[in-house]
Amino acid sequence: MDSYALVPWNRYALITELARRLEPTSSQFGKTALQKIVYLLTDLFGIPTGYEFEFYNYGPFSSQLHHDLDLVAHIGGVVVEDYSAEFAGYVISPGERADALIEKGAEFIHSSEVDKAISRVVDEFGDFNASELELRATILFVDRDLAARGKPTNKDDILSIVQKLKPRFDKLTIESALEGMATGEYLRCSN
Amino acid sequence: MTYEIRDPIHGFIVIDEIERDIINHPDFQRLRRIRQLGCTDMVYPGATHTRFEHSLGVMHVATKMFEHIIHRRPDYLKNELNFTDSDLQRDKRIVRLAALLHDIGHAPFSHAAEELMSFDEKTKKVYKHENYSAAIVRYRFSGFINSNHLLIKMGINADGIADFLDGSTALGKSLLWRNLIVGQLDADRADYLLRDSHHIGVAYGHYDLNRILHTLSVAIDEESGSPQVVVMKSGAHAAEALILARYMMFTQVYFQHTRRVYDHHIAESIKSLLTQKTGSVETNYNGKFPPPTEEGIQKYLDWDDCKVMGLVKQGHAGEHGRILLTRRHYRRIFETPERPEQSDLEKLEAAKQKLSNFAIIVDKAENSWYKHDASDIRIIAEAGAKTDKLTPLSFLSPVVKGLSAVNQTRLYVPPEKKDDANRLLMSINK
CATH class of the missing domain: 1.10.10 (Arc Repressor Mutant, subunit A)
Incomplete structure (x- = not known):
């Protein structure tokens, strides 16, 4: 994808687009779910996301994706909120600048290959x-x-x-x- | 028989005969010629320490961590996690050897040249130094490790140590101890923060290692169902201090703008050397290091800081090599804030566009100080609690939770072009 791009808009747009598409279907689209969904897109559906995954306590994890999520949240593409005071989890939803950020990576996100893969991952794994x-x-x-x-x-x-x-x-x-x-x-x- | 090595950070580091033989192996001795922090001495002259002493330090700290955990919950390890005495003896030995060898695959000048590692067609990823470390253990140390009677008796072989280093999922329950080498509170970080601070002459990396050691424990994480290395509640602030020390070291030292540009100058120099035949040994690898295969690893190990600087001094490394010799490095001409907004990133693109006729270096200094969901440091309640309720440090500590990632991009131009570039960027930099 655009691992070597000056600004990896496509990665940022992908995170934002997933928040938008999974918010209505996923029971709780949080940081763990984002990691796993992007992993599936990368290793199962062959989308060149630019992320590399290693095995951690909660399964495949990409430090770069973790890092990008932080920046995308800062820019306003997504909102990352605490799930509850008792449960140490997070919920990701589209932010106020989601449209602008998706637009920056529109060519990638709306390409037929990526669009189909996101639809499949949402259809086949979005309910988990x-x-x-x-x-x-x-x-x-x-x-x-x-x-x-x-x-x-x-x-x-x-x-x-x-x-x-x-x-x-x-x-x-x-x-x-x-x-x-x-x-x-x-x-x-x-x- | 044991031997003692005096270390500036930990005092005496004790090794046995097996470890002494590994340390004396030429491939381990090569680490004396791999600087821990690349060309950081161009900015901080004291930063000339090497991966050799760091590797000894990591083995020492990993052992202390292991011993404190065993001491803290011996019955739990045996009764709940099914570790036998011989399992623990074997795992301690594996942890020591893996810690000792964890950096043996570093390229010259450490991380600076990591981008020049080969591409793995099987995994479709660029190899990392961990892959080279694992390959060196498999191909260069297997003769020694697999024929040592004591190690054979313990069921330890080179493949097992290599699997430990590159994180094979086949490790099963021994993955627990990998947290001591690769984790947010591991022996690697525990050592390099103190060691780098000491040699550079800064205090940013200091934290209370003893407090951390004395509050380490082990428990099953309810969420993942896996055993994990955890910290007792009384050590939470010491763990917090280590995270902060790392944040300070990165922002104040590792991400320092001149230090960063030297990473590019050394990488470009090495890349240039890897595209030509220099001397009698074949060195033309199209700008990449040989892959960590049985054949490639031998050629790879021929590369160290001395070889690179020898060739640089002979004038083989082009413009970037000359920069290393004269310290006429590229100058920072534009940078985004550490936490850029979308408009800052768009300015960056505009700046690069305006400088399209210049030879520029683009540097991305990115890091997250704390990985909240992957290997969050788990805090366990003190004695009295009936169950092992673990709480992530990021949930207990507002300081850790509030540490935002740095994502700073800088553009550099040759020193003689700095004024011209400044004039071009005047409108953007206003």
């Missing part, structure tokens, strides 16, 4: 909460990580690793998510 997105993004990350390391894998290998990485999800929940990802032909591992 942050925790469900975290599990699916983790499955995809493990699948891609092992493939990149040249390690032949099947679904059982992925299940075993995800169980260790995400012990709070029971086996059935992981299996169900894994099956969903495999049915959607999102995984590179064998059956």
Whole structure:
């Protein structure tokens, strides 16, 4: 995309556009959900977002995306608010300058490839909460990580690793998510 | 048998024979010729320390962190997290070796030349120094590590340490200890803030390391369900101080405008050297370092600060090499605020457009001081609490929560063009 652009308007516009499209559908579109949705756009749908993801406590995470969100919020593209006094989470919604910021990256955002990919990610993953997105993004990350390391894998290998990485999800929940990802032909591992 | 190395920050650093052999390996000795802060000595003359002493320091601090955590909750580790005594012995050894070797893959002048690393066709990403560190462990240290009887007995091999370094998801529960090397409160930051401050001669990076060590613990995070390194409530302000120290070091030292432009001058010099054949060794890699493959890593390790500066001194590094020798660096001509508005970014684009006929350097100084959602430092209530209710530091600390990211872009021009460029930008800079 525009990783080397003087000002990465396309990245800023993408964050703003996702806030706009996911606000009505996502139960709580927060920082974790944004990370996972952009990860899916990047590694699953092949959109050159310019973001690189590493594995952290809550699954795939991009420091650059975290950083960009802060700036986009400062500019007024989105608003990031505390979810509640008790729960240490955040909600992202479009800000007062959302239109102006999307306009700066309109060519990218409205290109047929990106527009289709955003629609798919919203349709297929937009209903999941942050925790469900975290599990699916983790499955995809493990699948891609092992493939990149040249390690032949099947679904059982992925299940075993995800169980260790995400012990709070029971086996059935992981299996169900894994099956969903495999049915959607999102995984590179064998059956 | 153990040996002691005197260190300016931590006093004596104790190593054993396995570590001594690794330290004496030529690939580790190369770190004596990789400066910790690149060309920062062009601004702060004391900044000539190297990755060698930092690596020893990280091993020392990571070990202290590990030991304090074990001491704090031995039963919890055994009963709740299923660590056996031999697991802990093995993991302590892995943490020490990984900490010692974590920076072994740095390019000459450290981060300054990182942009010249090769592109990985498999992952579609540019390699990072962590990938080179892992590759060096796999290809250069496997002979030693995989044949050492003590390490074999503990179930430690080179692949395991390399996986630890590059964050393989196959690590399973041992990922817990990776927090000690790669995290917001890790041994790497704990060491470099103190060490850089000491050598540069500033106080910005100081914080209370002992307080942090004595308040480290471990707990299962309810939200992620994973075990994590946490800080007890009595250490929350010490953790806060480390975050602030990092913020101060970046804004006052690492992002200093002249220091930043030297990163570009050294990177351009090295890039130039990597496009030509210099001397008897093949060095033409089209402006990139060889990849971290078994064959490439050997060629990569040939590059260190001494080799680069030797070639620069011989005049092989072009205009940017001459700048390094004469200190006639490019001059800052335009910069956005640390927290730009959209209009500031548009001014930046206009400024660059006006300077289209100049040779300019664009520098983006970006960093977030605290990652609220990825590896937020978790604070655990003191004794008396029945469950491990963890609270993110960013939620407890208004100071940490209020730390905004810096996103500053600067434009530089050659010194002789500064006046002309200033005249062109007069209308924008008003």
